[in-house]
Amino acid sequence: MTEPSPTAACDAYDVLVVGGGHAGVEAALAAARMGVRTGCVVLDPTALGRMSCNPAIGGIAKGHLVREVDALGGEMGLCADEAGIQFRLINTKKGPAVRSPRAQCDRDLYNVAVLRRVGAQPNLTVIRGEVIDLAVERGGGGPRVVGVELADGGRLAGRTVVLTTGTFLGGRLFAGAWEQAGGRLGEAGASRLSLSLRALGLRLGRHKTGTPPRLVAASIDTDRLEQQPGDAAPRPFSFRTERLEVDQLCCWLTKTTPATHAIIAAHAHLSPMVQGRIVGAGPRYCPSVEDKVVRFGDRDHHLVFLEPEGRDHPEVYPNGLSTSLPVEVQERFLRTIPGLEEAEIARPGYAVEYDHLATDQLRGDLRVGGVEGLFAAGQINGTSGYEEAAGQGLVAGVNAALRVRGEPPLILDRASSYLGVMIDDLCRVNPREPYRMFTSRAEFRLLLRADNADRRLGAVGRRLGLLDETAFARVARKESRIAAARAQLRAARHHGASLEELLRRPEVGVAAVSALSPSLAALRLSPEELSEVEAEVKYEGYIRRQEREVERLRAMESRRLPAWLDYASVTGLSAEGRERLATRQPLTLGEASRLAGVTPADLNLLLAVVARGPDRPAAGVLAP
Numbered sequence: 001m002t003e004p005s006p007t008a009a010c011d012a013y014d015v016l017v018v019g020g021g022h023a024g025v026e027a028a029l030a031a032a033r034m035g036v037r038t039g040c041v042v043l044d045p046t047a048l049g050r051m052s053c054n055p056a057i058g059g060i061a062k063g064h065l066v067r068e069v070d071a072l073g074g075e076m077g078l079c080a081d082e083a084g085i086q087f088r089l090i091n092t093k094k095g096p097a098v099r100s101p102r103a104q105c106d107r108d109l110y111n112v113a114v115l116r117r118v119g120a121q122p123n124l125t126v127i128r129g130e131v132i133d134l135a136v137e138r139g140g141g142g143p144r145v146v147g148v149e150l151a152d153g154g155r156l157a158g159r160t161v162v163l164t165t166g167t168f169l170g171g172r173l174f175a176g177a178w179e180q181a182g183g184r185l186g187e188a189g190a191s192r193l194s195l196s197l198r199a200l201g202l203r204l205g206r207h208k209t210g211t212p213p214r215l216v217a218a219s220i221d222t223d224r225l226e227q228q229p230g231d232a233a234p235r236p237f238s239f240r241t242e243r244l245e246v247d248q249l250c251c252w253l254t255k256t257t258p259a260t261h262a263i264i265a266a267h268a269h270l271s272p273m274v275q276g277r278i279v280g281a282g283p284r285y286c287p288s289v290e291d292k293v294v295r296f297g298d299r300d301h302h303l304v305f306l307e308p309e310g311r312d313h314p315e316v317y318p319n320g321l322s323t324s325l326p327v328e329v330q331e332r333f334l335r336t337i338p339g340l341e342e343a344e345i346a347r348p349g350y351a352v353e354y355d356h357l358a359t360d361q362l363r364g365d366l367r368v369g370g371v372e373g374l375f376a377a378g379q380i381n382g383t384s385g386y387e388e389a390a391g392q393g394l395v396a397g398v399n400a401a402l403r404v405r406g407e408p409p410l411i412l413d414r415a416s417s418y419l420g421v422m423i424d425d426l427c428r429v430n431p432r433e434p435y436r437m438f439t440s441r442a443e444f445r446l447l448l449r450a451d452n453a454d455r456r457l458g459a460v461g462r463r464l465g466l467l468d469e470t471a472f473a474r475v476a477r478k479e480s481r482i483a484a485a486r487a488q489l490r491a492a493r494h495h496g497a498s499l500e501e502l503l504r505r506p507e508v509g510v511a512a513v514s515a516l517s518p519s520l521a522a523l524r525l526s527p528e529e530l531s532e533v534e535a536e537v538k539y540e541g542y543i544r545r546q547e548r549e550v551e552r553l554r555a556m557e558s559r560r561l562p563a564w565l566d567y568a569s570v571t572g573l574s575a576e577g578r579e580r581l582a583t584r585q586p587l588t589l590g591e592a593s594r595l596a597g598v599t600p601a602d603l604n605l606l607l608a609v610v611a612r613g614p615d616r617p618a619a620g621v622l623a624p
């Protein structure tokens with residue numbers, strides 16, 4: 001296993017990243033690649049990039065985020081390709097906007113892939129230590145972060161600090177009556193830093209998440225279970241991976257039974273959530289099995305995916321069985337599930353509750369408002385998931401480096417990326433439960449596909465210096481091959497109709513039209529390029545409409561909000577949006593769009609009202 005780079009402290013850093021999870025790793029690598037001196041302080045340097053939960057990357061909308069991180073020059077996609085043991089494109093039967101890649105990874109290989117990249121990165125030093133305090137100077141303009149204090153008494157100077165403390169900040173672990181401080185099982189938490197953040201006047205909240213028991217692979221009877229194979233022709237996660245040669249492993253599907261539900265229901269009162277010992281809200285979309293049994297009492301089963309933790313790994317992850325019930329209860333209910341009658345628990349399931357920053361304190365570049373030079377990314381920003389963390393980490397690392405270089409920040413808008421959607425959502429509202437990405441959060445879904453992330457963001461990655469020339473040349477080649485294919489489709493005809501017209505028909509696929517055009521076939525487009533061509537042709541009308549909407553919104557960014565605008569009389573505004581607009585009185589629509597609580601629908605409404613002018617209130621828009 002590759003050793004991390006030497007843990008040496010140097011006197012001063014341009015960017016100090018606190019934490020080495022998915023957010024911390026992307027932040028530190030991005031900043032270091034941008035040529036600024038970067039330090040990454042972690043509790044355990046061997047755990048860089050460790051996956052706290054299932055070793056799977058991607059899935060619906062999360063796969064889009066990884067593709068965007070990759071397009072900008074980040075590492076998560078490359079590590080997933082290196083460590084993947086099963087690859088699937090999810091939602092292939094649905095429209096192109098919601099298709100998303102997912103890879104089950106080998107937990108240890110992923111860790112090794114991350115350690116190797118960090119160890120080989122110039123300008124980056126990994127420092128073992130617990131950050132307990134932020135060093136702050138107070139001038140006339142408010143507090144400015146100048147470094148961090150370590151638990152061993154050391155101090156590191158930093159011109160900027162990026163906090164990526166994950167589930168460790170004030171972390172507490174729970175399973176039944178058992179409870180202890182910790183960031184995840186076997187790793188201590190970090191509670192003193194919370195006090196320091198509160199002392200700076202920052203608002204913190206509490207969130208909770210959980211994980212299932214890990215099962216001994218050899219104790220599972222998979223013979224009777226449904227197999228879940230990977231894709232026959234697996235596609236790489238990263239745009240930079242030329243070829244994927246992988247001997248894929250199988251996953252299995254089983255389900256809970258009425259007997260499982262009876263045991264869980266009889267012991268639900270032992271759950272620390274039910275007992276009120278956990279106060280933080282958990283993810284509604286990823287509930288514990290006890291939550292599912294209680295909330296959906298009419299269901300007689302819930303699906304459980306049995307996913308290997310690695311190629312030769314002795315443990316299996318039962319996806320769908322997250323729990324914080326006592327270990328004895330976990331053992332009992334497992335035995336009622338087909339295939340798990342003899343299953344042994346390698347590590348018990350548990351819940352973790354931790355502190356996060358109230359996200360309306362964040363700005364679009366992931367600065368923490370009110371403390372100069374301070375940035376935050378990942379689970380500390382109220383999100384859940386490796387992919388959400390990696391995306392924020394990259395943006396925060398880039399912006400910390402840009403700040404050091406005195407350059408304008410990178411702000412991704414909602415029309416450019418899921419990353420832009422996520423950061424914008426976080427700045428607007430304080431999520432009451434851990435925030436995860438869904439395709440439904442993006443209003444310009446047809447433009448923000450997983451397959452075209454490189455064409456959307458490659459130029460940004462290149463400009464920042466994160467994407468090398470070879471990788472960017474590949475994006476340019478793809479662009480011109482797709483343009484050539486579109487031209488061929490328009491030029492070639494079959495029975496009087498152009499191939500483009502044929503491809504617009506719902507029953508005609510891109511493979512069929514390729515067979516009709518030797519010059520199109522001669523372009524030898526990759527499967528991904530072909531599906532991009534297909535999406536662009538079939539959905540051209542919708543795509544054009546979304547593009548026009550984006551142009552309109554971008555043009556409106558600098559549109560002034562006139563003094564005659566009376567928010568109280570605009571019907572249809574959200575209650576929170578109306579209150580914020582009235583108190584903050586933003587000067588432009590762009591400024592309004594960044595106010596927490598002002599929704600995209602509010603902005604569209606304001607646009608309409610401003611466009612109509614003061615004297616021509618439209619029925620249903622302005623109150624009489």
Ligand code: FAD
Pocket residue numbers: 018019020021022023024041042043044047048050051052053129130131132164165166167168169183184189190193209210211286350351352377378379380383384385386389
């Ligand atoms: P983490 O991966 O938590 O990394 C935090 C890093 O910060 C670590 O390197 C730690 O050493 C370091 N650190 C913290 N405090 C300090 C300090 N004071 N000084 C120095 N270093 C510090 N996500 C899902 O999407 N679905 C799930 O079902 C799910 N279940 C989970 C279950 C459990 C039990 C846990 C623990 C997490 C779960 N997650 C789940 C969340 C997922 O693991 C995180 O979203 C993701 O790892 C967040 O990445 P991060 O980089 O923000 O933080």
